[in-house]
Amino acid sequence: MLIARSTRRIGLRLVAFALGAVALALLAGAASSWVPSSVEVDLGQDSVQTLLEILATSMLAVTTFSLTAMISAYASAAAASTPRATQLLVEDQTSQRALSTFLGAFVFSVVGIAALSTEYYGEQGRVLMYAGTLLVIGIVVVTLLRWIHHLVTFGRMADVLDRVEDAARDAACAAMRDPHLGAAAPVTVPHSAWTVHAAATGIVTALDVAALERAAASHDAVIHLLLRPGAAVGRGEPLARVEGADQDALADAIRSAVLIERHRTYEQDPRLGLVALAEIGSRALSPAVNDPGTAIEALNAIHRTVAAILETAPDAAPPTECRVHVPAVLFADLLEDALRPLARDGAGTIEVGLRLQKVVGALAANADEPEASDLREASRRAERRALDALTDPRDRAVIESAARAARGEAPA
Structure with missing residues (x-):
């Protein structure tokens, strides 16, 4: 889940694009030895640095504009529709790619200007840097065209409705296909079962059924979950009932397999x-x-x-031999x-x-x-x-x- 959430958040994409831009700018100098010395191209006086300066100035403005447009769309969607839709807009891949591309181009140009000022590039390195700059400009132009087209509908009511509908359908249909999240259906809990209480207050956002199954097998127990993702829980409220010996290690394993966070998420909440x-x-x-x-x-x-x-x-x-029971x-x-x-x-x-x-x-x-x-x-x-x-x-x-x-x- 951590990996899946990271791929949907803009931070990881921004870091990846920025590091890629730095690597591309420095690679031109390192790869200059691959270009034969007989290859000579008259680039004009300071043409590479001029292009990089133009790119740096324009990308800083475009990045600021894009970030402002995104924040305005989030605020508009929260005010006109529902704040629950904002997390879907934040995960929009098109806006993340656009902002990451613009930031990456800015970092590339700044690193290139700094490297040029230190004579990092030789004559062949300047040729490679010039070609790389043209490639980056082409990518920026295509991304900017797509971003402008995307802004026409981004955050509008129809767009928000479509995003929420898709998220609702995916989560609800997933719950219908696997009603008990890979566990067994609820059964009557014996009176001898002991209770595991929540250690935090919040919303149950995910259950790790595989971890619960391993914990139940290792302790020769049967776990009856009382809640499923989307339920609100308070500190000290029952999370599960357990058939088997009352063990602190098993109780801790159950608590660690139930993710409790501050806000509801669409992932396992139909x-x-x-x-x-x-x-x-x-x-x-x-x-x-x-x-x-x-x-x-x-x-x-x-x-x-x-x-x-x-x-x-x-x-x-449903599985016939399962030690974990989860309500549908x-x-x-x-x-x-x-x-x-x-x-x-x-x-x-x-x-x-x-x-x-x-x-x-x-x-x-x-x-x-x-x-x-x-x-x-x-x-x-x-x-x-x-x-x-x-x-x-x-x-x-x-x-x-x-x-x-x-x-x-x-x-x-």
């Missing part, structure tokens, strides 16, 4: 993406924004995400996270109420029991909220008709 989509829709329905269209777009994203969940089946049968996420909980905020905040907006009923009806028509039962219950709850908020008889009748159709009931 509910966070749906929570974020619902938050985007709810914010759009606030009196200060009053944008039912965005709420409907959020409902459409929820529709696609839940449809993908219903179409995803477990990859294989319930479909009813996913549905509650996705629809309850919009049903509550959109109760007085008939357009949102109608779209919600149509989404629920379309999902229920393609769902098996008990998922279809959960969807029908969501329809009833949304209908009650809408009828309590709407005063126009015609609007109430339209909502009632749509709700009956969503549940497959005969018209009144």
